[in-house]
Amino acid sequence: MLQFPPWKLGLIFLVLVWGVILALPNVVNMSGAPGWMPKKGVNLGLDLQGGVYLMMEIQADEVVANRLDVLSRDVSSTLTTPQSDRIFNLPEVKGTQLVVRLTRPDADGNFRTGDALKRLEKLNGPVGGVIGGAQMYDMRISGKDTITITVPQAAEESLLKDALSKTMTIVRRRIDPEGVSEISITPQGNSRIILEAPGEPDPQRIKDLLNRDGxxxxxxxxxxxxxxxxxxxxxxxxxxxxxxxxxxxxxxxxxxxxxxxxxxxxxxxxxxxxxxxxxxxxxxxxxxxxxxxxxxxxxxxxxxxxxxxxxxxxxxxxxxxxxxxxxxxxNFTQQEAIDLAAIIEAGEMPAKLQFLDQRTVSPTLGQDSINAGYTAALIGLAAVAVFMMLIYGTLGFFAVLSLSCNIVLIFAGLSGVGATLTLPGIAGIILTIGMAVDANVLVFERIREEQGEGRSPWTATQAGYERALSTIMDANITTLIAASILYLLGSGPVKGFAVTLSIGIVTSVFTAYVVTRMITVGYMKLMKPKRFGI
The missing domain is CATH 3.30.1360.200 (Gyrase A; domain 2)
Structure with missing residues (x-):
């Protein structure tokens, strides 16, 4: 438990050094650094960087109407081939119905609606492509020269789900065709989408891009x-x-x-x-x-x-x-040509977007939030440091050192996974500062008990870390499970909080149980104390 062979020391130092390298772009401009070093720090969310928030909705009736409009082209093609057996028709979308009117009867005055319906049935596939499932369209003869095509409820729900997914993809391609912006696009319910575009100064440009059907x-x-x-x-x-x-x-x-x-x-x-x-x-x-x-x-x-x-x-x-x-x-400007190219390449919207809510966050407000979070983190770190050193003396100082390593590793983890830091994320970091010393407190209290029974620092430290391990793991695993549920069920800022908390849990266990123990063992080998002042 207290043995640190050279390979283990090397691995711990490698993790810490790599953490420092990943976290460095958050405090230093790395544009002139060597090519192998990271250049980009943590992405800032909408509430910290400023930008645009939009809530949008697609209408189920319009999704159905657009699908029927596409079907009308296939209907015209199906009923006019082969040339020698043409059935003249005039398809027209009326609301959520496609009405196919046959325009030329044969010599007997028959419009051949039965023949036309048989041809159209070939266009009617199962919902979601599942063989044996419900049909996508309900096709019926509604008059001597008319066939009416509608979309059943089950197929409508499938179309809406597919349209929502496709719309999110198209929105991303239009707003961020290069895939380099930190925009957030999340579904809300069955028909709504929330778009957050940090750093975007012009909300009207985004709305203009998304207003086009494409x-x-x-x-x-x-x-x-x-x-x-x-x-x-x-x-x-x-x-x-x-x-x-x-x-x-x-x-x-x-x-x-x-x-x-x-x-x-x-x-x-x-x-x-x-x-x-x-x-x-x-x-x-x-x-x-x-x-x-x-x-x-x-x-x-x-x-x-x-x-x-x-x-x-x-x-x-x-x-x-x-x-x-x-x-x-x-007569395009360059920006108009860029936007139109993005619209064309992204493809056609399944339905027109309705804008339900729009908010603009100023960069000034975002910077104020960063400053407030920075101040709160410093105050929290200072308070924890004073408490630990007053209560646990030298061991408390070691815990503060590992806590500093923990903060560096949190930012390294956020930078490494490309996470977006939001205001709740800052709250997660501050919460982690308070929670990170929990493991140290458990170990130190065990050491205090062992010393009270007359055991030496080495024996007390060994027993303290061994007996506290199961409690530390149980506490952090249950917290990690809660954070995972927040990530899976939450959206936007809630996910940001969950990501920060999850990374903080992993790094705090590593720093509290491994780094603090390594520092403590090094101190005991060097100073050979008779007793810890706790």
């Missing part, structure tokens, strides 16, 4: 002046819609797109030949193939690149375009 499509254009004029007068050609763009004016755009956002592999901001900001993106294999086929069959026509029902660009198709590389030019 639906990118490539649509063919009817460039006939007569058709455009008729559409402006209110007589829109069936299967088309009238859209506008900043540089294109009004355009009659085909409803069913040739290319959709899921066909885009990646997007980025670049510069054109005149060094003006532009957006470049590359289509995936399927998208590149469809784009080549579309440009091959429609040479001489125009096609529109549409983002959220706004025409970004409408070039002429001069020749077939292979490769799948596309660019959008326009």
């Amino acid at each position: 639906r990118m499509t490539f649509n063919l254009v009817d460039a006939s002046p007569a058709a455009v004029q008729a559409a402006q007068a209110g007589a829109v050609k069936p299967g088309y819609r009238l859209l506008t763009g900043d540089e294109t004016g009004p355009l009659l755009v085909k409803n069913i797109p040739e290319i959709v956002g899921s066909d885009i592999a990646n997007a980025a901001q670049g510069f054109d030949e005149q060094n003006r900001p532009q957006i470049t993106f590359r289509l995936n294999g399927n998208g590149a193939r469809k784009f080549y086929e579309t440009t091959s069959k429609n040479t001489g026509k125009r096609f529109a690149i549409v983002l959220d029902d706004h025409v970004m660009s409408a070039p002429n198709i001069n020749e077939p375009i292979p490769g799948g590389n596309v660019r959008i030019t326009g």
Whole structure:
């Protein structure tokens, strides 16, 4: 118990030195340090660094409507192939229903709704892809020429859960496309999301980024002046819609797109030949193939690149375009081009976000919290140090030394795992300062009892550490279990507190039971005391 062979001493010193190296960026600028040394300290949370807090919600009805809108494209495709057996149809989303109206009867006046329903059933898969489970859609004949498609309750819940997960991913990609910011995105309930963006000075920019649906499509254009004029007068050609763009004016755009956002592999901001900001993106294999086929069959026509029902660009198709590389030019600022590229690459939102709550924390308030936490930690450390040295003398001083090592290791652990320090996290550190000497108190009281029975310092120390071990482990394991439950069930600041407390428990056991014991053994070998003054 009191033996420290060279390998064990080396391992303890290695842990302490590595802890100092990891914690160093929190107090010293490490930008000029060697490449192998860490450069970044603990991430500061929203309440310490300042920034933006947003609570958002997605609506179940809109998720269902958007899913049915996507299905309508497949419905049109399914009912118009093969060419020799075409069933003319007009699908339309009405609320949370997709109404498919067959438009041309056969020679006998039959609209062939039964045949159409059989084809559509092939599009109806099980919820969550589980074979034998409930169907995603409820498809029924509701009239001699009409089929109605709805989403059952079980499928709606599955869609909402999937939409919430997808929305969180898209929000992260839009706000932090490089993956280097310390943003926090957490779900709340079945339909709400909480976003915390520390250090973000402009909440409106974030809302603008998230307000866009991000639906990118490539649509063919009817460039006939007569058709455009008729559409402006209110007589829109069936299967088309009238859209506008900043540089294109009004355009009659085909409803069913040739290319959709899921066909885009990646997007980025670049510069054109005149060094003006532009957006470049590359289509995936399927998208590149469809784009080549579309440009091959429609040479001489125009096609529109549409983002959220706004025409970004409408070039002429001069020749077939292979490769799948596309660019959008326009009167963008560089920041606008960067934001639009992030929106395009992140993909289309499953539903529009509703902003329920918005808060802005100033950096000044955050710095005040840091200063207050720093002061509280110093006061707590000083009070514990005075108490330990008054009650336990030399051993109390050793406990204070190990407590200092404990604080360094806590910050090293937070820096090493990339944790975010919040105000409750500071409270966790201060709590750990008070708790960290518990193990020392248990050991020292055992040593006091053993000395009271006439045993030597070596024997008393040996017995003290042996008998206190089980109590120390039981107390800290139960606290660690409580911290784990807080982490699993909590969110945001509660998780930050749990992480800090968990790291503090591990480091305090190491410093109190190992480091203090090592210092004590070294002192006894060097000074050979007859008795501890406790």
